[in-house]
Amino acid sequence: MSLYFILLMASGAVPLLLSFDKRLQFYKKWKYVFPSILLVALVYIIFDVNLTNRGVWGFNPDYLSGIYLFSLPLEEILFFVVIPYASIFLHESIREYFPKLELQKSWNKGLLIALILINVLIAIFNADKSYTFYIALKLAVVLLLALLLNSRITRSFFITFGVILVPFLIVNGILTGSFIDGEVVWYNNRENLGLRFFTIPIEDFAYAFSMILYNLLLIEQLKKIVSK
Template sequence: MSLYFILLTASGAVPLLLSFDKRLQFYKQWKYVFPSILLVALVYIIFDVNFTNRGIWGFNPEYLSGIYLFSLPLEEILFFVVIPYASIFLHECVREYFPKLELPKSLNKVLLIALIVFSVLVAVLNTDKNYTVYISLKLAVVLLLALLLNSRIPRSFFITFIVILVPFLIVNGILTGSYIDGEVVWYNNSENLGLRIFTIPVEDFAYAFSMILYNLLLIEQIKKRVNK
């Protein structure tokens, strides 16, 4: 079993088992969660294939199973299902046990606008760095969507993301070279800002934030349509 697959199994096993917890009963949300995960995954995988083929990032075969789909390791495709599921589960757990833990509406709006402006500026000032531009604009779009939809989700997600960062730092840290020789995923630093927290490119934090927020917003919209 490859190291990447072991990380995915460890990340997904506990949330999956705890989905049947009597209090949370997260399995009842699967009809909303899985369609969202698959739709968002499709978009991210398309860009992942493109960026892999262009050498913006790549994968170390030493830590992979050797099975590839659309130029991507099987583990990388599973990443877009397992990690969002675990993150959404953790977000819902925090909300269940701390329902009042959210930002004031006014602060949330200011933070959304500030981050949109910041993300666009980062993209404009770094047009020669494909990964930076890609994720900055993707982050700006999802924040704008949250603002236009007048969604309450960011008010809690800004806080729950801090909790999500704990497993993120461990898993993504290993993937990018912490605690192991070499790295599972390598990056072409000429295509990003070259700034890292431990071994993790700063863009990866925006990548994770945007991917999970897209899912949460989509789940919200699916629920509204289904429950009309």
């Protein structure tokens, strides 16, 4: 069993088991959660294949199963299902136990506008760096969507993401070379800012934030459609 697959199993096992907790009953939200995860995963996988083929990043075969789909390791495909599920579960769990934990509406709006402008500028001034440009633009778009939809999600997600970062730092840290010999996922630093938090490219934080937020916004919209 590959190291990458072990990390995914460790990340998804507990959230999956706790989905049946009597108070959380997260399994009842699966009809919204899984369609969202699969749709967002499809978009991210398409870009992942493109960036992998262009050498923006790649994978160390020593830590993989050797099974590939669309030029990507099987583990990388599963990443877009397991990690969003675990993250959404953690966000919803925090919201269940701390429903009042959220930013004020005015602060949330101001933060959204500021982050949109910052990421647009980052994209403009780093158009020659594929990963930086790609994720800055993707983050700006999802933040703009949250603003236009007048979604309340970011009011809590800006806070819960801080908790989600704890397992993120462990898993992504290992994937990028912390605690192991070499790395599971390598990055071409000519295609990013070259800034790292320990071994994690700074862009990965925006990558995780955008992917989870896209899911949360889509889940919110699916709930509205079903309730009509």
